[in-house]
Amino acid sequence: MTLAAGLGYALIALGPAFSLFAGVVARKPFLVLTVLSSTLFWLISLIVLSGIWRGFLPIKSGAWWAYAILILTSVALQEGTRLVFWRLYKKMEEMLDAFADRISKPRLSLTDKMLISLAGGLGHGVAHAVFFCLSLLTPAFGRATFYIETCSKMPFFLASALIALGFLVIHTFSMIIAFNAYDERKKSDQVFVPVIHLAAAVMTLVNLAPGGCLIGTPLLLVMAALTLQHCWRVACQRLTEHRHQQHNSN
Amino acid sequence: MADAAAAAAVPGDAPGGTTVLDSLGEDITRIVYPVSACMLLVVLLVSLLSSPSSPSPLSASIAAATGGVSGGGDDDIPTALITALTFVVAVTAATFLLALLFYLRCTPCLRAYLGFSALAVLLVLGGQVALLLLSRLRFPLDAVSFALLLPNAAGALALAALAPASVPIALHQAALVAVAVLTAFWFTLLPEWTTWALLVAMAIYDLAAVLLPGGPLRVLLELAIQRNEEIPALVYEARPVDPRHGRNWRLWREGRQPGVGEDLQTNSGNSSSSQVHEAATLAGDVSNSRPRVTLVAALSSSDSTVAQVGEVSALQEHRVAVAEMSVPLIQPRPQRSGEEVVEDEDGIGLSSSGAIKLGLGDFIFYSVLVGRAAMYDYMTVYACYLAIIAGLGITLLLLAFFRKALPALPVSIALGVVFYVLTRTLLEEFVVQCSTKLLMF
Numbered sequence: 001m002t003l004a005a006g007l008g009y010a011l012i013a014l015g016p017a018f019s020l021f022a023g024v025v026a027r028k029p030f031l032v033l034t035v036l037s038s039t040l041f042w043l044i045s046l047i048v049l050s051g052i053w054r055g056f057l058p059i060k061s062g063a064w065w066a067y068a069i070l071i072l073t074s075v076a077l078q079e080g081t082r083l084v085f086w087r088l089y090k091k092m093e094e095m096l097d098a099f100a101d102r103i104s105k106p107r108l109s110l111t112d113k114m115l116i117s118l119a120g121g122l123g124h125g126v127a128h129a130v131f132f133c134l135s136l137l138t139p140a141f142g143r144a145t146f147y148i149e150t151c152s153k154m155p156f157f158l159a160s161a162l163i164a165l166g167f168l169v170i171h172t173f174s175m176i177i178a179f180n181a182y183d184e185r186k187k188s189d190q191v192f193v194p195v196i197h198l199a200a201a202v203m204t205l206v207n208l209a210p211g212g213c214l215i216g217t218p219l220l221l222v223m224a225a226l227t228l229q230h231c232w233r234v235a236c237q238r239l240t241e242h243r244h245q246q247h248n249s250n
Numbered sequence: 251m252a253d254a255a256a257a258a259a260v261p262g263d264a265p266g267g268t269t270v271l272d273s274l275g276e277d278i279t280r281i282v283y284p285v286s287a288c289m290l291l292v293v294l295l296v297s298l299l300s301s302p303s304s305p306s307p308l309s310a311s312i313a314a315a316t317g318g319v320s321g322g323g324d325d326d327i328p329t330a331l332i333t334a335l336t337f338v339v340a341v342t343a344a345t346f347l348l349a350l351l352f353y354l355r356c357t358p359c360l361r362a363y364l365g366f367s368a369l370a371v372l373l374v375l376g377g378q379v380a381l382l383l384l385s386r387l388r389f390p391l392d393a394v395s396f397a398l399l400l401p402n403a404a405g406a407l408a409l410a411a412l413a414p415a416s417v418p419i420a421l422h423q424a425a426l427v428a429v430a431v432l433t434a435f436w437f438t439l440l441p442e443w444t445t446w447a448l449l450v451a452m453a454i455y456d457l458a459a460v461l462l463p464g465g466p467l468r469v470l471l472e473l474a475i476q477r478n479e480e481i482p483a484l485v486y487e488a489r490p491v492d493p494r495h496g497r498n499w500r501l502w503r504e505g506r507q508p509g510v511g512e513d514l515q516t517n518s519g520n521s522s523s524s525q526v527h528e529a530a531t532l533a534g535d536v537s538n539s540r541p542r543v544t545l546v547a548a549l550s551s552s553d554s555t556v557a558q559v560g561e562v563s564a565l566q567e568h569r570v571a572v573a574e575m576s577v578p579l580i581q582p583r584p585q586r587s588g589e590e591v592v593e594d595e596d597g598i599g600l601s602s603s604g605a606i607k608l609g610l611g612d613f614i615f616y617s618v619l620v621g622r623a624a625m626y627d628y629m630t631v632y633a634c635y636l637a638i639i640a641g642l643g644i645t646l647l648l649l650a651f652f653r654k655a656l657p658a659l660p661v662s663i664a665l666g667v668v669f670y671v672l673t674r675t676l677l678e679e680f681v682v683q684c685s686t687k688l689l690m691f
Contacts, residue, residue, distance in 0.1 A: 029274065029280075030274045033282075033643075037640075040636045047677055049680070051676050053680055057679050070689075099274075105270045106268075112269055135627065135629035150687070167691075197691075
């Protein structure tokens, strides 16, 4: 439905990402590079996943359990990628600290570390939104719109943009929670992130049922809000602890 | 969220305020942005103007010239390979010619050649793209205005591309990107297999020409380093565009030139200044030293073929205290012309301003790959874009590791082709299957 609609859908999916990018990430060039590299990571994990599943496609439309297995494997692989990313980040942090010592500048502060994890999560979220939503959005710039059979009340593009938005928020902020949890070795948060990811992904299975997207999409956005709230709590807690530590040590 | 409300104050930061994260990696992003902008423009042009009803006259003449292939051209592999091979041979010959001219110190010839090629690209290719755009967007512009606007715009941009000292940096960089976009768009008009064969052939050529001892680019580079001169070429240089210091910085640079008594016959890409003055600044400047690796790209074009020599020049900032690295720069060499200078030594607010230079040929071939990916689908565009940026990053890392001239094309083109093939065969099915059922993870 013309340029305005196409742009609208694109902005629904990626608007918050753009504002995060322009407001936070673009200020520090290192974060831009972090976003690009984490996007690349996510793409590689997606290619590996599609390589594994290529032999089994196309899946027959009645076999929803096959989709469930697909989602399980995908989430498992992505959480594994997150762990790998965490290891790489630790190495990078060591190198950066050594570098900072060499040029006698202060080391990475807590805010910096959280910013890096935010940029990493943003990379994952943007990659997800781009590959699952944006690359299929080209027909939306034309003159008509498209409805799929199982979702006859919402244009396909709108549904996919909303779901992409939900996942963008989930990916971005769960990366902060995850890095924080790995850093502080908090088991509860370490489990929280994969559980939320799995729950959100399984929730999209509801979209397979007719009319399911009307239930699935709002629930997904609720989960995104949940992730956001949890991340806010974790971040505030960590930062106040840090300030208390600094005050006590001064 | 009572516990969250209690911690509403701005969280404490490191006592120093700014940390190492503030400016690290700035030189890399300053080259990533223009490369991305060039690719974006080419993708936009391709999506607006793709599948023209008739092949453009230039590509038809190319097809006719390179093997008598008729009309739309047989797009099969042998023809593609022959075309690619012919192109590589032409480029090699042109580079050897360039090296010969440089050896004979024929700088006016080289500069005239550069000027002619830039003007030809902007006038002919720019005019063709403008006409296509006008007809596609149904923009009302009459022939007389067009005939007035095009030569003027082309001349102004060509001048901006060739004489960086006399125009604002932004205009100079924009002119270079415009030349790259136009050339890349023209390349994407070639048939599919030919484009891919050409990309792979150019990547292999780049690798061979820079690294093999007899390669033309290596010969050219060694000549340039031996004489400590700058090869006249069209090179994109990621200088910082700092509005506070821009004007003053320019004047400060040019104010040094008369003091040295060199002839001001400088080349594109660098303003020259005295090495002695540089050293004085360096000695006082604690933080920067630049191991210098210079590669230069010369964009030359003849009537219907565009030959280019692609290299990457990178100046990496290492933030080490003034050490042996700066010693070669302290030797006074006042009588040379066109000295290579270490850029951006100001230290006033331009802290991480390492000027990485990337040849225009690299811009062009990256954009050709992405443009060709855009002709299939946008998913391949994103995948290839990420692959090329990753390749660029890897090349810069290798550059920092090896500290000598490295070709910029092979890694990026290899990754780009691999990701294109993987996306087209594996990824697309999978993603389309999932997302058309609104299944995301």
